[in-house]
Amino acid sequence: MNHTYVLTLSCPDRLGLVHAVSGFLLEHDGNIEEAAQYNDPATGLFFMRVQFACERHDHATLAARLATFAEPHAMRWSLHDLARPMKTVILVSQQGHCLNDLLFRVRSSLLPIEVAAIISNHRDFYQLAASYDIPFHHLPVTAATKAQVEQRQLEIIESAGAELVVLARYMQILSNDLCGKLAGRAINIHHSFLPSFKGAKPYHQAHQRGVKLIGATAHYVTADLDEGPIIEQDVARVDHTHTVEDLTARGRDTESQVLARAVKWHSEHRVLLNGHKTVVFR
Template sequence: MNHAFILTLSCPDRMGIVHAVSGFLLEHGGNIEEAAQYNDNDTGLFFMRVQFACDKLSHEELKARLLAFAEPFQMSWKLHSTESAMRTVILVSRDGHCLNDLMFRAKSGLLPVDVRAIISNHRDFYQLAASYNVPFHHIPVTADTKAQAEAKQLEIIESEGAELVVLARYMQVLSNDMCKKLAGRAINIHHSMLPSFKGAKPYYQAHDRGVKVIGATAHYVTADLDEGPIIEQDVTRVDHKDTVENLTARGKDTESRVLARAVKWHSEHRVLLNGHKTVIFK
């Protein structure tokens, strides 16, 4: 039976990269099923994602061959097997709409993620976790206990082998150290169209400014609050009659949709980092 793999790569742009990658896969028994590439003229970088089947070599054997292939191209690359869903840990506080949406999609087979644990600084969603047979970890956080709490969170994340950490309306600012340890594998949902209305109460800011659309942004977590590379955004139209409460209620659907799309694309290895931006092969 053929094994399915996804190869993602970036390198300085030059002629012949697509030909070389295709030739490498052909030589090693790979049958390309999906491929996409992008040339960034501003940075001179080339990005590519290839999904292929191969029954000739194992995952480790392919990685060993790729090491030698990639070196002349100064290529950064990752090879992923698609045989198992991405191990994921979700962090949440007291707004559960995104958590509930993600769990339903994962259980229904709409997201290729394996939710290994839910971590919260409140107890509100232990029953929801139990209904999906997912371990629930209550870890309170205060200014005095933040370091110890993050150490416990990281211990759970690492023990579960999580490739993805989702902040599904987790209303705590992660420390710089935590952000560095989760770099490139932690996605946050922010309830505004970043870079507008950063911080804890964007719907209040949006109402105060009388905006005509409200939105949500899914982005990678960095040490700079609400500044990480953006993965997905969407909007909902509003008008002068909407109260803050209306904006908040209407925005929840947008937040859930945006976060689900970002998690799906990340778990399918469709998101490549390009400095402080992203390249997404949908």
């Protein structure tokens, strides 16, 4: 059977890396379908994403041989089988536009993910989850129960085998401990063009400053609030006639589109971490 894989890697830059990687794939009968690379002069690191087809070797064999190949190059690498959609858990509160958009895209085969569970601190979207046959977990959060709720959230995420957690307007701040456990696999949508207007009520902040552009930012979740590596951003033009409610309504479309693109690129293994930044092979 012909399998399609994605290999992502990063390592100290040196001559001949593209030749070495393509040579390894040729040696293992890999047919390259898509390839992209980036050399960061600021850090001296090399990044690469290669999509290839291979019928001779299975994932386990390729991974074992890649480990031997990567060691002398000091490579950090991952190998993914594209036939397997990425298991995903979505967290949401009372704003459902991003959740609804993601579910529709999954149903329409526009996102290569499998939503294994939806977790919410409110019951607003249990019927929406049921309409897609997705388990819905209602976990109310208070200051007194936050630790227990996060432990239950982590249990759901791990039992689902989730490789990705999406905070689709989940209006709770995750603890440092949970952020650490989800490092590199949790994406948040912030309704502002970061680094402007961090924290609560960014549309109110934008309105007070009379901005002419509002935006949305999809970023990886870290312990530093709204400071994680940015994956995607977009903006919408506004003017002095727009109220806070107008900004909020207009921003919802931008939020949904930005989050969907970030989830798509992550699930297609197009996003590589580069310190506090990302390399995105679109």
